[in-house]
Amino acid sequence: xxxxxxxxxxxxxxxxxxxxxxxxxxxxxCPLSPLIGAFFLKELDQRMARSGLFxxxxxxxxxVHPGGIPDPIRSLFPL
Numbered sequence: 001x002x003x004x005x006x007x008x009x010x011x012x013x014x015x016x017x018x019x020x021x022x023x024x025x026x027x028x029x030c031p032l033s034p035l036i037g038a039f040f041l042k043e044l045d046q047r048m049a050r051s052g053l054f055x056x057x058x059x060x061x062x063x064v065h066p067g068g069i070p071d072p073i074r075s076l077f078p079l
Contacts, residue, residue: 005032034059 011027012019026033037059048055054065 005036 009026010021012021014020026036041057045055045057048057048064052068054063054068056063
């Protein structure tokens, strides 16, 4: 797994026929982005699940509501 991740982090890009090594970040649209995001945000997800707050996350987009599940969402998804 780490070897595969390393291959995505060590990459080059081409501009005007000149290739350059990219030293930071991953490619836009990299298929590993969701996996990497889940790995680094797993602890946050676990802590928020125990917090009692309403918490939704899609990659780096996070929604937190302090009063539990908001009524409009509760009406869409009755428990």
